[in-house]
Amino acid sequence: MNLFMPSVALDPIHQFKVTKWLDFNVGGIDLSFTNASGFMALGVILTIAFFGVAASKGQLVPSRLQSLAEIGYGFVADMVRGAAGEEGLKFFPFVFTLFFFLFFANMIGMVPYAFTTTSHIIVTGALALLVISIVIGFGFYKNGFKFLKLFAPSGAPWPIYIILIPIEIISFFARPLTLSLRLFANMLAGHIMLKLFAGFAVGLIAAGGAYIIIAPFAFAMGVALNALELLVAGLQAYVFAILTCVYLNDAFHPAH
Amino acid sequence: MLIALLAETAAHGSEHLAEDTPPPFPPFETWHMPSQLFWLAVLFGILYLTMSRVILPKLSDTLEKRSDRIASDLDQAARLNDQATEAQQALELRIAQAKNKARETADKARAKMDAEMAAETSRVDAEIEKKLDAADERIASLRVEAMKNVEQIAIETADTIVGRFGVSASKSELKKAVTAALE
Numbered sequence: 001m002n003l004f005m006p007s008v009a010l011d012p013i014h015q016f017k018v019t020k021w022l023d024f025n026v027g028g029i030d031l032s033f034t035n036a037s038g039f040m041a042l043g044v045i046l047t048i049a050f051f052g053v054a055a056s057k058g059q060l061v062p063s064r065l066q067s068l069a070e071i072g073y074g075f076v077a078d079m080v081r082g083a084a085g086e087e088g089l090k091f092f093p094f095v096f097t098l099f100f101f102l103f104f105a106n107m108i109g110m111v112p113y114a115f116t117t118t119s120h121i122i123v124t125g126a127l128a129l130l131v132i133s134i135v136i137g138f139g140f141y142k143n144g145f146k147f148l149k150l151f152a153p154s155g156a157p158w159p160i161y162i163i164l165i166p167i168e169i170i171s172f173f174a175r176p177l178t179l180s181l182r183l184f185a186n187m188l189a190g191h192i193m194l195k196l197f198a199g200f201a202v203g204l205i206a207a208g209g210a211y212i213i214i215a216p217f218a219f220a221m222g223v224a225l226n227a228l229e230l231l232v233a234g235l236q237a238y239v240f241a242i243l244t245c246v247y248l249n250d251a252f253h254p255a256h
Numbered sequence: 257m258l259i260a261l262l263a264e265t266a267a268h269g270s271e272h273l274a275e276d277t278p279p280p281f282p283p284f285e286t287w288h289m290p291s292q293l294f295w296l297a298v299l300f301g302i303l304y305l306t307m308s309r310v311i312l313p314k315l316s317d318t319l320e321k322r323s324d325r326i327a328s329d330l331d332q333a334a335r336l337n338d339q340a341t342e343a344q345q346a347l348e349l350r351i352a353q354a355k356n357k358a359r360e361t362a363d364k365a366r367a368k369m370d371a372e373m374a375a376e377t378s379r380v381d382a383e384i385e386k387k388l389d390a391a392d393e394r395i396a397s398l399r400v401e402a403m404k405n406v407e408q409i410a411i412e413t414a415d416t417i418v419g420r421f422g423v424s425a426s427k428s429e430l431k432k433a434v435t436a437a438l439e
Contacts, residue, residue, distance in 0.1 A: 013279065013281060013282065016281075016282040016283055017282045018282055018285070018288040018292075024291070029290050030287060030288075030290055030291055031290060031291045031294045031295075032288075032291050033291070033295065034288055034291055034292075034295075036288065036291075036292055036295070037291065037292070037295035037299070040295060040296065040299050041295070041299055044299045044300075044302060044303045047303060048302075048303065048306050048311075051307070051311045051315075052306075052310075052311060055311050055314045055315045055318070056314075058314055058317065058318040058321070059318070060318075060321065060322055060325060062318075066318075069315060070315060070318070070319060073312070073315045073316070073319070074319075092312070093304065093307055093308035093312050094304065094308075096307055096312060097300070097303050097304045097307045097308070100303075100307075101300060101303055119283065120282075120283045120292060121283050121284070122283070122288075122289045122292045122293060123292055123296055126292075126293055126296055126297075127296075127300075184283070188283065
């Protein structure tokens, strides 16, 4: 069983393990720079590098790289405009940052041996809470107490409100939960599956005999899953960003 | 059998990590959470500031410049097109004017020639008339003269004929007789 890799690497959970790279303590709180922070920093650096280089020249006739950056810009701008309207563009830089932060983090996670920062609930949860705080904060700032109309959609007969308002409140506060869990669970489950099938292939070969015949199928499954996960990595970043836009739309127009 | 092996693979890692206590699930461990939050805040903040202050303005600037440029190019094209249309219209106008002028000149020349021809014709006609009149006059005078001669010849002939018969007649009698015969 330990023929091809150290056995510890076969553990599908091992890839999510946080290890300290640099000890860093502030007031008794452990703020060490870990592998999670390292790969997050890598994603941020790559994002900045990519857009920095692509946008630096600002050519009238764009190069391929600049075209790509402009497509990204247009993509996110259309997403914000479509889901939150023209005024939603106020939050365009935030959604843009969020989308590409998640996109690069997810994509880096697809590289073998890389750490997937978005596979930790604390990260996705913090981002979801940030989104919902912005929605609540801006909602009250812009609409005052009319923002509470969000929980009482107009046009229903009054007895319905007895049921409707609690449902709306619950659904609103479920948003950060679902938003963070969706991304977290997708990344976690996907990477576990990848590891499992890759490990399974290795295990089959190690088991020897007739199992070796099945090993290529397990490996092929791993390859197919890799393609699927690549899709999921992009899609989940998109889903997170577009749901952010949808929630922001509520802050602009609370009375649906 | 396969599923069992898959399950075994899945469970395998945890076996040796800890035999008695359940293995820690990293995403739910708490020790790294403050550090994760801290670095997320720092890094997301850096990314947000870089994007919103530097990169996005630059990108939107470029896009705006491009759309401005396209709009101004289209404007210029429209303007040039208008100019071309104008020039064409002016050209057509000038061609029409030139045609009119040519027609006028031709008409004038034709009229002048007609007038000249008419004048010449009438002059020649008058001349011919005059000559004809003169000729008529001459013919008339010649005829009178010829008639006179005829009378004279007739008288002389009559005289000779009468003389052959041995009759002499006076001149006045002969003349009377000839005149009567002629009439």
